[in-house]
Amino acid sequence: MNAAFNKETHLKLLRLLKEEPELSQREMNQKMGLSLGKINYCIAALAQKGMIKVERFKKAKNKLAYTYRLTPKGFEELTRLTLSF
Numbered sequence: 001m002n003a004a005f006n007k008e009t010h011l012k013l014l015r016l017l018k019e020e021p022e023l024s025q026r027e028m029n030q031k032m033g034l035s036l037g038k039i040n041y042c043i044a045a046l047a048q049k050g051m052i053k054v055e056r057f058k059k060a061k062n063k064l065a066y067t068y069r070l071t072p073k074g075f076e077e078l079t080r081l082t083l084s085f
Contacts, residue, residue, distance in 0.1 A: 009034070011081040013042050017052060017068045018078060024065065043068065051077050 012032060016023065023031070025039045032039070046052045051074035055067050070078065 007081060007084070009038075009042060010046075011078070011085065013039075013046070014051070014070065014074060014078040014081065017046075018070050018075075021069050022057075022065065022067050046074065049073075 009032075013028070016028060016031060020027075025036055025043065028034075028039045028043075029036050034042075043052070043054070047054050050071055053069045053071055055069065056064050057067055058064060
């Protein structure tokens with residue numbers, strides 16, 4: 001894991017996604033105080049590692065949004081990180 005995606009950020013984002021899987025990246029940015037670029041990077045890293053599943057859904061008429069769901073591997077990582085803090 002590199003400095004741009006440290007354990008504390010990882011833990012906070014996993015917790016946030018567990019609680020509010022339908023947040024937009026802009027809403028995540030506001031709640032976590034991270035740049036949109038960093039949020040996007042972290043989401044992509046979690047998805048690549050198989051910790052979250054990114055799905056599109058229709059939020060409103062003619063508007064698509066994403067939902068970010070923790071996978072079993074993501075729940076295991078959340079537990080592991082929670083115990084380490």
